[in-house]
Amino acid sequence: MSTESAGSDREPCSPSTFPRDIADRASATSSGDPESGSGRVFTGVPTPGREMPKTRKPLTFKRAALFVLKAIVIIHLAYIALTSTLIIAYKFTNPLVTVLMPYRAIGYGWKLQKPIPVKLKQVPSYVRNMLVSVEDGKFYTHHGIDMEAFKRAKEINERVGKPLYGGSTLTMQVARTLFLVPEKSYVRKYFEVIAALELELFLSKDRILELYFGYAEWGKGIFGMEAAARNYYKRGVAALSRDEAARLIALLSSPIKYTPSTLNKSGILRERYAYLTRRYVESQSASPDQTSDLAPPPGDVEPGADDEAAPAEALPVEALPVEALPAAGDAQSGAQDAASAPAAAGPAPVPPATTTIAPAPVQ
Numbered sequence: 001m002s003t004e005s006a007g008s009d010r011e012p013c014s015p016s017t018f019p020r021d022i023a024d025r026a027s028a029t030s031s032g033d034p035e036s037g038s039g040r041v042f043t044g045v046p047t048p049g050r051e052m053p054k055t056r057k058p059l060t061f062k063r064a065a066l067f068v069l070k071a072i073v074i075i076h077l078a079y080i081a082l083t084s085t086l087i088i089a090y091k092f093t094n095p096l097v098t099v100l101m102p103y104r105a106i107g108y109g110w111k112l113q114k115p116i117p118v119k120l121k122q123v124p125s126y127v128r129n130m131l132v133s134v135e136d137g138k139f140y141t142h143h144g145i146d147m148e149a150f151k152r153a154k155e156i157n158e159r160v161g162k163p164l165y166g167g168s169t170l171t172m173q174v175a176r177t178l179f180l181v182p183e184k185s186y187v188r189k190y191f192e193v194i195a196a197l198e199l200e201l202f203l204s205k206d207r208i209l210e211l212y213f214g215y216a217e218w219g220k221g222i223f224g225m226e227a228a229a230r231n232y233y234k235r236g237v238a239a240l241s242r243d244e245a246a247r248l249i250a251l252l253s254s255p256i257k258y259t260p261s262t263l264n265k266s267g268i269l270r271e272r273y274a275y276l277t278r279r280y281v282e283s284q285s286a287s288p289d290q291t292s293d294l295a296p297p298p299g300d301v302e303p304g305a306d307d308e309a310a311p312a313e314a315l316p317v318e319a320l321p322v323e324a325l326p327a328a329g330d331a332q333s334g335a336q337d338a339a340s341a342p343a344a345a346g347p348a349p350v351p352p353a354t355t356t357i358a359p360a361p362v363q
Contacts, residue, residue: 076194083179083195087202090211095178098215101223103181116226117214120206123225123237128209130249130276136170140205144171144196172196174212182217213237218248218255232260246276 057063086095094117104110120128132139138146146169153167166189168176175195180188199208218228225248229237233244240248247260250273254266263269 079191080194080198084198084202086178087195087198090178091203091207095211095215098178098223099180100177100182100217104217104221110221112221113223113227113231115215115223116230117224118210118226118237120210120213123213124240124245126242126280127225127237127240127245127249130245130280131209131212131252132170133279134249134272134276135173135252139170139209142169142171144200145169145193168192169196170212171199171208173216174208175199177215177217178211216252218251219259220256222255228255242281243277246273246281250276 101112105112136146136149138149146167149169150167153165156165168189172192172195175198176182176188176192179195180192203211214224214226216225217223218225219231222228222231226237228248228251229235229240229244232248233240237245244260247263250269251258251260251263253268253272258266258269263273
């Protein structure tokens with residue numbers, strides 16, 4: 001058969017059937033029909049049940065704001081869930097580790113001493129009173145935060161010209177020790193407030209104070225007052241003299257830079273120690289009216305604050321010379337020594353170079 005005759009036997013495709021013929025072939029090709037070819041060929045014709053790629057919507061301000069809002073909510077929920085779970089557990093057991101511990105061990109390379117938690121009844125009542133009076137006088141009346149303390153800290157900071165005081169309550173300091181790191185930041189302070197409110201919600205005041213005595217930072221790699229007492233004085237908290245306890249409590253404002261024997265190098269620590277010795281050491285031989293008007297110094301100092309850069313005259317209080325600061329070698333003297341000292345002898349003198357300090361007014 002010739003080519004011409006073969007071509008003439010094929011029925012020509014009419015115009016009415018042409019589009020349908022193309023569609024049938026396209027469908028057969030896309031479905032892998034063996035008669036239509038071995039591979040899939042994109043024909044540009046959509047097939048039933050097959051979705052076309054979706055076009056990504058452009059990023060708008062509204063979409064970005066919603067994304068950030070969702071991220072903030074998720075972070076808050078995760079933080080609250082985690083801290084609440086741990087706080088409820090701490091109602092019955094002591095923490096195995098705090099966030100501050102690996103932060104110091106890994107970030108600073110310090111060798112950590114194992115904390116020695118103590119029951120609150122093992123801490124002498126006058127030591128508890130020392131801590132509350134110098135750090136947070138309203139501890140037993142507020143609910144985790146003290147707005148007056150924030151206001152007072154702000155006023156002092158404005159006079160000093162730097163963020164020296166933070167206004168954190170004892171509860172907030174416990175929250176920072178357990179769950180955060182001591183870096184100056186408004187974000188840290190915000191999460192500190194959240195955790196403090198949770199602590200007050202789930203724990204009693206005595207348990208919060210117990211966690212403070214057990215896990216507060218008291219030196220390089222030293223956590224808790226019991227560990228600090230054994231490290232510096234080779235005996236437990238219950239066996240400390242009043243002077244030794246006063247030094248350890250005063251040290252809390254700057255436990256990394258100073259020690260109980262070097263606290264006289266810091267103006268803030270001198271101020272705190274002078275207040276504590278007047279009220280809790282010397283007061284045993286003084287009449288009540290001589291100690292009732294003693295005003296506590298400002299409370300919580302912001303982590304890393306360099307108190308020596310703050311001039312004493314910037315503090316909004318009357319200047320008061322430090323008279324009750326014995327030499328480091330006298331740290332062993334306790335309450336009995338203070339009570340038995342002759343009244344005429346008076347407190348130990350301070351070298352002329354010692355700067356004056358000033359306790360803050362009573363709130």
